[in-house]
Amino acid sequence: NAGVTQTPKFQVLKTGQSMTLQCAQDMNHNSMYWYRQDPGMGLRLIYYSASEGTTDKGEVPNGYNVSRLNKREFSLRLESAAPSQTSVYFCASSPGGTSYEQYFGPGTRLTVT
């Protein structure tokens, strides 16, 4: 039981390049989330997926797209990376309904030069 896994762990991009961050959970959770963590700012929600087949914007969605490929997988895409997207990205999942705890992946450290 791996919980929430994320790939890659580290990535360096040049401005304008694109990439997809992968996230998968094996806990049969309904809801999945993408956050970014910047120094001094805590975690901010980028996008979330309440259930398979649905996605919605969080606080800071600009410059990102997401895909809920199936119940297990939720990917985050940067179409044209910018230095402002340098951050640590966390994926999380939760059962949904009245179970509120979110389980986090190990994070992806992304640097855009």
Next chain:
Amino acid sequence: AQKITQTQPGMFVQEKEAVTLDCTYDTSDQSYGLFWYKQPSSGEMIFLIYQGSYDEQNATEGRYSLNFQKARKSANLVISASQLGDSAMYFCAMRVMNTGFQKLVFGTGTRLLVSP
């Protein structure tokens, strides 16, 4: 606006002593919940404790307890008998409803350093 405020950027405590990490929140919802997460230097986010707004008793999980004062809108984390392994960032978060869906709003965190 729904917001979490953690006013202590850093805290120091000696091993075996107790420490309180402050968290205040702002919401107009009647139903909400407060979480504490620990983030060690390795970077992962570890769930510690949860308190629902209707829970009458303060939540406890081992050495962690949540001092919930609803009238003051505070949800402080108390760590008893600190250990060296407690050195980490600690984040307070609030469960909020948005268009029928539960999401978390995080504070900016407190860095705790436990010394021998």
